[in-house]
Amino acid sequence: MDVSPDLRAVVFSPIASVGLTPQAVGRLAEAIRVGLLVEGERLPPEAELSEQFGISPMTLREALAELRAAGYLETRRGRSGGTFVMHPPESTEPGRASLPGAVDAAYFVDLIDYRRAVTSYASGLAARRATPLDLSRIERQVDACHNAANRREYLRRDSLLHIGIAAATGSERILQEQTALEMEANGALASTSALHSRREVKVLLDDHVALLDAIREHDSRRAGKITSTHLNRIRDILCDSDLAANTVTTSDAGEGWAQSWPAEPTRGSGLIGPDDDIADWPAIRQVIFAPIGGEGLAQQTVRRLADGIKIGLLKPGERLPRESELSKMLDISALTLREALATLRQSGLIETRRGRGGGTFVQTTRPWPSVTEARKALKSLTPEFIADFTDLRNAISGEACALAALRATPEELVHIEGLAASMSEKQQLPFYRQLDAAFHVQIAIASRSARIAAAEAKLQIEFGEIVHALSLIFPKDRRPMLSESNNEHKMITDALSRRDAEGARAAAVAHGSHTCDLFTSSFYT
Structure with a gap:
């Protein structure tokens, strides 16, 4: 499979390195500014909150101290004391680390x-x-x-x-x-x-x-x-x-x-009172207090490169850039990169060869998850999980296709059509999946939105894990399933070539929804 430079850029873009304290400050400050945490509300006790965020008590105390100093929180002593939300100040500085420079x-x-x-x-x-x-x-x-x-x-x-x-x-x-x-x-x-x-x-x-x-x-x-x-x-x-x-x-x-x-008549019931209704939305509260990403740079690097290998953005036998070059591309230290590469070698995803033609290479025979691992993953899958995954997939893939229809270059459209044609020649699911992932990520790249491209790549990695787990209960003859998928890919590429944004979106959503129905039916057959 020919991988375009844009796809490789997804793998080798800089690793984010925002610390845990700024992330906690940003999460709570924005929740207060938006009104998801309301004035007078008491936050959970520190022990409970640090556990919910998945950060140490010391890190949480640093974040709370910064928010108190900025006027977002106050601490009250006594039996009914605790940490309380204050009226948000005018300043937007706390949490600015979550925004670009x-x-x-x-x-x-x-x-x-x-x-x-x-x-x-x-x-x-x-x-x-x-x-x-x-x-x-x-x-x-x-x-x-x-x-x-x-x-x-x-x-x-x-x-x-x-x-x-x-x-x-x-x-x-x-x-x-x-x-x-x-x-x-x-x-x-x-x-x-x-x-x-x-x-x-x-x-x-x-x-x-x-x-x-x-x-x-x-x-x-x-x-x-x-x-x-x-x-x-x-x-x-x-x-x-x-x-x-x-x-x-x-x-x-x-x-x-x-x-x-100038004032004019207002609509409906008029100005509502305190945001008590927001507190009634448990799902939103779960978002506010969800764990904060606590992976170190080495772990993030391992995951980035491993994901690139899993969906075929890094090809078997491919040599990675030299360590000095790769650490610069990923914006991490040489020591952090060596730690990540050591973990990938132990996992059997890469190997190091010595001598004049040496370097670090993607393993030619990548170890696929075992049947035992797939069965374990299958236990956590439910029709509801797949439907929820599909909702977000349709949102991202649909917009990616719509934007690509308007923004893709002729060369990108040729490459996308080539990936679709290559899939029609593959009958083995692992190889088909690599082409399928590259197809969807390439469309997202052509949307000219870095966020959409990153989100699509993340979704395709998770989708591959779902496919592998469900492959245990798929029919043995997968040709009809793959043929339907190929036909749906053709509808997407046809709409892209016509520069039909809404047609491309509709084809992508129909493809995602049909795949969801197919996967869900696997649980009951």
């Missing part, structure tokens, strides 16, 4: 590309799945956006609205992604001069009303389209704004906001 137009375009993938699909799902209680909660947040007293309140309510829509999908993965996106987007938007005037956001408020109507009417297609248009408007406003501005204006204080858009 330059919050520029390119950053926002990529953020909104990914946010559109998740948020638009979530709106469509909510239109099909929302309960009357979900609709009531969504309507209250739409009302709150209209009645926002200042810019910061509007941004907070807008985030809560989209989180509430994601909660209405019933998909844990969609909700997790949406919540993380809203916490990041809220902090990033607050650091710019955009959306300081209510005149500027009136069209966005109208989008909210139209979206609520579409969800109420169970119009999935219209809900998704309205959301996509809504996020494109925000992108355009941001790209036309002074993104370097990071100051609080009179608009944030309330007076300027009111002057910029």
Whole structure:
């Protein structure tokens, strides 16, 4: 299989190295700013919170001390004491480590590309799945956006609205992604001069009303389209704004906001009170207090390279770049890289050869997981797990295909079609899976969104593990299954070649949903 340079870049991009303390500070600060943790709320005891986050008590204390110093938290002594949430201060500094150094137009375009993938699909799902209680909660947040007293309140309510829509999908993965996106987007938007005037956001408020109507009417297609248009408007406003501005204006204080858009009748039930309804969403609370990624750089490097080998982005027999070059590419120390390579050698994924033609090579006969390992993985799989995985996969893959139809170069389209053609010649599942993963990741690369490409690669790695586990209960004759998949890939490539964005999205979603149905039926046959 010919692997394009763009696919290799996914493997060899720099490893993130944000420390655990900044991650904990960022998680809690953004949750407070957005309103997922409300003023006066008591956080869990330190012992419980450090266990939930998966960090040491000392690391947690450092994070809490920073948040107390910034005015986000306070500690009260006595029998009813503890750590309590305060009214969020104006500063957006705590948690800024979670944002890139330059919050520029390119950053926002990529953020909104990914946010559109998740948020638009979530709106469509909510239109099909929302309960009357979900609709009531969504309507209250739409009302709150209209009645926002200042810019910061509007941004907070807008985030809560989209989180509430994601909660209405019933998909844990969609909700997790949406919540993380809203916490990041809220902090990033607050650091710019955009959306300081209510005149500027009136069209966005109208989008909210139209979206609520579409969800109420169970119009999935219209809900998704309205959301996509809504996020494109925000992108355009941001790209036309002074993104370097990071100051609080009179608009944030309330007076300027009111002057910029004279009062007019409000919708619905009017301004809602405290965010008590947010505390009723257990799934959202699970997102806030989920474990913080605590892998060291060596572990992250092992996982990155191992994943690249598993889905075929690093080919059997391929020589890795020299250690000095690879450590520079991954932005880690030579010592960290050697530790990671030693672990990969012990796992049988790579080997080191001495002499003039030596170096570090991907093993030509990579050890596949044993039947015992596959059976163990199978025990943790359920139809519900696969359906939840498919919701997020459809969101990411659908948007990737839509964007690739608009942005892919002719050379990329030829490469994608070549991967699809190669799959039709493979009957052995392990080799087919490598081509299948490369096919979907290459489409995501062609979307020109770094976030979508990274998310697709991650999904394909997990998908490979699901396929391997389910292969134990697949029919022995897999040719019909692979033939159907090939036909669906053809529908995707045909839409890409026509530059038909919505056709490509629909083909990708149909492919993901059909695969889900196929896998789910395996449990019952």
